[in-house]
Amino acid sequence: MNVRQRLSPEDMRDRIVAVAEEHFRRIGYAKTAVADIAAAMGMSPANVYRFFPSKSAINNAICAKLMLEVDQLMESIARAPESATDRLRAYFLELHRNNKDKLTHEHRIHDMVEVAMAENWPAIECHCNSMVSFLARIVADGVRTGEFRAVDPEAFAQTAFDAAAKFLHPTLIAHNADRDQLDQVSRITDLLLAALRP
Amino acid sequence: MNVRQRLSPEDMRDRIVAVAEEHFRRIGYAKTAVADIAAAMGMSPANVYRFFPSKSAINNAICAKLMLEVDQLMESIARAPESATDRLRAYFLELHRNNKDKLTHEHRIHDMVEVAMAENWPAIECHCNSMVSFLARIVADGVRTGEFRAVDPEAFAQTAFDAAAKFLHPTLIAHNADRDQLDQVSRITDLLLAALRP
Incomplete structure (x- = not known):
């Protein structure tokens, strides 16, 4: 109920994001109104709008959270002590699994991602750039140890990432x-x- | 006007496909009714239905025609006298140009392709298999001449085709x-x- 009296503004934002995410996943992005999110939290829509200017802004915050989780996973793979070959395999397998699990098990999330891709392309592009730089780190390590031939790690990583679009x-x-x-x-x-x- | 009195059934089908294609490109697939196509030919919709059971069947015929054109182009590239390396480059460049030109210059065609992909997946899959086999022929030639290392041409071609999805x-x-x-x-x-x- 009077949840906002117990929480800091930061915690309020996190709470709105969590409730919205649960709604988007269960009911779908298009069918969820900010009023539904507010009602589930015992708040007025106006109160939600104090924290997020629009439903789309809430969606972007959810996507940013999901992307941060993937960032952390891929960074840990890029930094692992295994050979560059093993890390490159792990990189693509885990990134695929992550993307596929989210889209398969949580069917509704696909709408959210599509909306974010349409409305907030810079954030997605930034996420992809960050994915490419983790891959470039693995490639650079392999070039340094002689495991791989001498390619430009950044350029090769970008091309390899594009070749994995499927x-x-x-x-x-x-x-x-x-x-x-x-x-x-x-x-x-x-x-x-x-x-x-x- | 009384176009159907002058034409054989085969020519009638071609004519309906041509008129429908022009409508789909100009007005869009969703907004074109079989009645519009019939009206443009001075026919009744019932007469169009004698040749095609549905609008979707007309669309599939258009897509089949477009795919046949690409088939012929790619086959000529696969059979050309150039080195396997040059043919492989030409293959991907021309296939990309072909797909992109159709989607860019003829914006409406994208709807048609998307509808065909949703409704007539076997035809599209068959088309992709045919594209892959032209590529396999180029790879096999390169393996035979020693231009390429000894890969399984069919398997490599399938993977390379997937890697070019972007x-x-x-x-x-x-x-x-x-x-x-x-x-x-x-x-x-x-x-x-x-x-x-x-």
């Missing part, structure tokens, strides 16, 4: 929602590693 | 409608050729 891009994953794409992941990863042979 | 897939091309993707085409093609180095 199993990383939310839209194409959604097209293949009922198909196991693990074979595709491993075939394309093999191809990337073949291109990196010294 | 610039071949209609949905992703549509996302990048206002961007020049030629740099992407050349970077991914270089990566594929690097993977084929002997």
